[in-house]
Amino acid sequence: MLNSRLEPEAIALARQQLAAAQQILVVAHVHPDGDAIGSLLGLGLALKNAGKSVQLVSEDGIPGPHRQIPGSDLVRQKFEGPVDLSIVVDCSDRERAGKALQKIDMPDWNIDHHITNLNFAKLNLVDPKAVATAEVIADLIPAFGLEMTPDIATALLTGIITDTIGFQTSNLTSKALRLAADLMDMGVNLPMLYRRSLVQRSFEAVRLWGAGLSQIERDQGLVWATLTLTDRQVIGYSGRDDADLIQVLFSIEDAHIAIIFVEQPNQSVKVSWRAHPGYDISKIALQFGGGGHPSAAGAEVAGTLAEAYAAVIPATRILLEKDGNE
Numbered sequence: 001m002l003n004s005r006l007e008p009e010a011i012a013l014a015r016q017q018l019a020a021a022q023q024i025l026v027v028a029h030v031h032p033d034g035d036a037i038g039s040l041l042g043l044g045l046a047l048k049n050a051g052k053s054v055q056l057v058s059e060d061g062i063p064g065p066h067r068q069i070p071g072s073d074l075v076r077q078k079f080e081g082p083v084d085l086s087i088v089v090d091c092s093d094r095e096r097a098g099k100a101l102q103k104i105d106m107p108d109w110n111i112d113h114h115i116t117n118l119n120f121a122k123l124n125l126v127d128p129k130a131v132a133t134a135e136v137i138a139d140l141i142p143a144f145g146l147e148m149t150p151d152i153a154t155a156l157l158t159g160i161i162t163d164t165i166g167f168q169t170s171n172l173t174s175k176a177l178r179l180a181a182d183l184m185d186m187g188v189n190l191p192m193l194y195r196r197s198l199v200q201r202s203f204e205a206v207r208l209w210g211a212g213l214s215q216i217e218r219d220q221g222l223v224w225a226t227l228t229l230t231d232r233q234v235i236g237y238s239g240r241d242d243a244d245l246i247q248v249l250f251s252i253e254d255a256h257i258a259i260i261f262v263e264q265p266n267q268s269v270k271v272s273w274r275a276h277p278g279y280d281i282s283k284i285a286l287q288f289g290g291g292g293h294p295s296a297a298g299a300e301v302a303g304t305l306a307e308a309y310a311a312v313i314p315a316t317r318i319l320l321e322k323d324g325n326e
Helices: 008-022 034-048 094-101 132-144 151-164 174-184 191-199 201-215 230-237 244-249 282-287 307-322
Strands: 002-004 023-027 052-055 085-091 107-110 123-126 217-219 223-227 257-264 269-274 298-303
Touching: 008 123, 008 132, 023 034, 023 094, 034 052, 034 132, 034 201, 034 230, 085 094, 094 107, 107 132, 123 132, 132 174, 151 174, 151 191, 201 223, 201 230, 201 244, 223 244, 223 307, 244 257, 244 269, 257 307, 269 282, 269 307, 282 298, 282 307, 298 307
Parallel strands: 002 123, 023 052, 023 085, 085 107, 107 123, 223 257
Antiparallel strands: 217 223, 257 269, 269 298
8 A cells, every 4th residue: 555645656646547547436434524525525526527427425415514515416325336446535544434435345545634544545645734635635636637616616615614613723724724715716705615614503403502512511621412312303403413512512611622422323422522732632532443633533432322421531531631741
């Protein structure tokens, strides 16, 4: 396997493989966020405009806030037929792609920015210094000789806005800000994307927040809340995520680490962490089979809510004490 932080040799090889490919599969991770969908659509549209036959797959579809991104109607929940180039975007490991890769032994390309990436493809185009996978793809599009269009710029800027939570994460760089400005110059309405992606919520999502906040707990710099299957069913929230409630928890004064537990229908619990600088929660997520960044990470833990609490809370407390004393 060839690993890369966008070395010229790896880009040259990828460009050669792309030129030879016609049937291309692009897959995003399960429970997709704005960066996963923005990366999927940004790359997919660029390939489609270049005359490639492209299948765009997201097992869980597209979350409501991102359904207005150009090209959303092209996304399917599974792929059909043979492909001669398979690409996974915004996944730190193969399992994050879900069932979409069942028929593929090893993906051809892995395009990502997570520091916990396991380099699981034949060619790994991974840049942990990028603020989003969308930033990596924005670099690759001209390197591959592909055209940047306003629709592609809209998708990529969505990924950057959401993964930096509106340009406020600790890994934000001047390069990312310059890229955002360049994408705006393509005609993208950044304030509109910001509102749709980070501010606007459905009535059901806000009711879900209420259910979670009614169960919030705190213990010495650690805060957490829970969303059950019953909560989502009673409220009528169709997603399997937390509707970004984690950001509300993380805004609490003196909360160094915030956690949210979201019960899933397959006897598992989706766990999301957020942490202030100085705490590396990617280590905890990796411990539970997940991944992410030092300040934002997630994992899906097998078992009941009680079992997830029993494993995750003590492990996070240990990290909180250890990193806090360094």
